[in-house]
Amino acid sequence: MLFWVIAALLTLGASLAVLLPLATGRRLALSSRDHDLAVYRDQLAELDRDGARGLIKPAEATEARAEIARRILRLDSADQAGDASPGRAPAVARLVATAAVLIVPLVSWGLYSQLGSPDLPSQPLSERLAKNPADSSVDELVARAEAHLAANPSVGRGWDVLAPVYLRMQRFSDAAGAYRNAIRLDGDSAVRQAGLGEAIAGAAGGIVSADAQDAFEAALKLDPANAKASFYLAVALAQEGRGKEAAAAWQAMLARLPPDSPWRSAVGQALAKAASPEVAAGGTNGPDAAAVDAASAMSPADRQAMIGTMVAGLDGKLRQNPRDPEGWMRLVRSYVVLGKTDQARDALGRAISVFGTGSEEARKFTxxxxxxGLTATE
Known part of the structure; x- marks a missing residue:
């Protein structure tokens, strides 16, 4: 009931704000005409006084009176023109405007009564966070956990629960911070260290950095069978251009995995890619659309790693050892396949500059x- 009372008052206020100017418009116009007429009469009286005291010449006084008279006549003519059609046009306009102002709230109220939920009780954040977790959305659960940890930052269990949720939401930096807090408060575990490594890699766009490798190695020390850590350390080998070692690591991992492990698919895809003839021969094939589609069943961080790690690793390797023509062509093709045209063109320019613009390698690169479909820049 309170909702309808407030809505009615707001609607009434908005309607009056529009209707009152329409109702008083004519009176304001008349008041303005009377004011102008009084001013002209005062001017005529002042002119008569100046003429009587000899302050103005008779000819100039006559001309001034004529000008004031013309202004009064124009004022009267305008007023008569406004009354010639008994105010029909302004009256019609005011009628239409009034009808519109009244119809809009009636229609909106009618629609809201059918489509809205005026009787639905308010749901402040505190009440939503206090309701049964089974009835809460993921965002509400995360907000509840964050509120709890803001008040109790030393509860390691809370960080331990929140970290993998952040990871699934691709909030990698938050996930890394949560894993670090859980490790600091509740100690090391293989799951926490592997999760930390995955979060660090995800935040770096799938690149298994030195920090991520340290976390994965710590996880394997605690649990040599940890699949996530084993997979990512093999990815790190591939990033460094050590494809054969990466394939061997994935093969050994596949032999250890149980038949129902969700990691079997990811490892099989990685091995299939590493065993392709062009890759094995050092050819020009980089991550392509098939590899991207094959990675669709993986987690977001795993998928990013499968798509981007080899490209980033090859780029870094070529920066350190640039005299590798086949490597430059692999890098250019990989960037093109991934849709990174600017990076592909930059790699092409770097490759040409390494061997010289007039070299046989430069002509081959071009x-x-x-x-x-790529051209070199100046």
Whole structure:
């Protein structure tokens, strides 16, 4: 009931704000005409006084009176023109405007009564956080956990629960912080260290950095069978250009995994990619659409790792050892396949500059890039 009372008062206020100017418009116009007429009469009286005292010449006084008379006549003519059609046009306009102002709230109220939920009780955040967790959304559960940890930051269990949720939501930086808090408060575990490594890699766009490798290695020390840590350490080998070692690590991991492990699919896809003829021969094939589609069943961080790690690792390797023509062509093709045209063009320019613009390698790079629809920049 209170809702309808407030809504009615607001509607009434808005309607009056529009209707009152429409109702008083004519009176304001008349008041303005009377004011102008009084001013002209005062001017005529002042002119008569100046003429009587000899302050103005008779000819100038006559001309001034004529000008004031013309202004009064124009004022009267305008008023008569406004009354010539008994105010029909303004009256119609005011009628239409009034009808519109009245119809809009009636229609909106009618629609709301059918489509809205005026009787639904308010749901402040505190009440939503206090309701049964089974009836809460993921965002509400996360908000509840964050509120609890803000008040109790030393509860390691809370960070331990929240960290993997952050990871699934791809909030990688938050996940890394939560895992670190859980480790600091509740100690090391293989699951926490592996989760920390995955969060660090996810925050870096799938690159298994030194910090991520340290976390994965710590996880394996605690649990040599930890699949996540084993997989990512093999990815790190692939990033460093050690493809054969990465394939061997994945093969050994696949032999240890139980038949129902969700990691079997990811490892099989990685091995299939590593065993492709072009990759094994050092050819020009990089991550392609098939690899991207094959990674769709993986977690977001795993998928990013599968798509981007080899490219980033190859780029870093070429920066350290740039005289590798086949490596440069692999890098250019990989960036093109991933849709990163600017990075592909930059890699092409770097490759040409390494060997010289007039070299046989530079001509080979240019022809190869042209076959991919890429041209070198100046």
């Amino acid at each position: 022809a190869f890039a042209a076959s991919l």
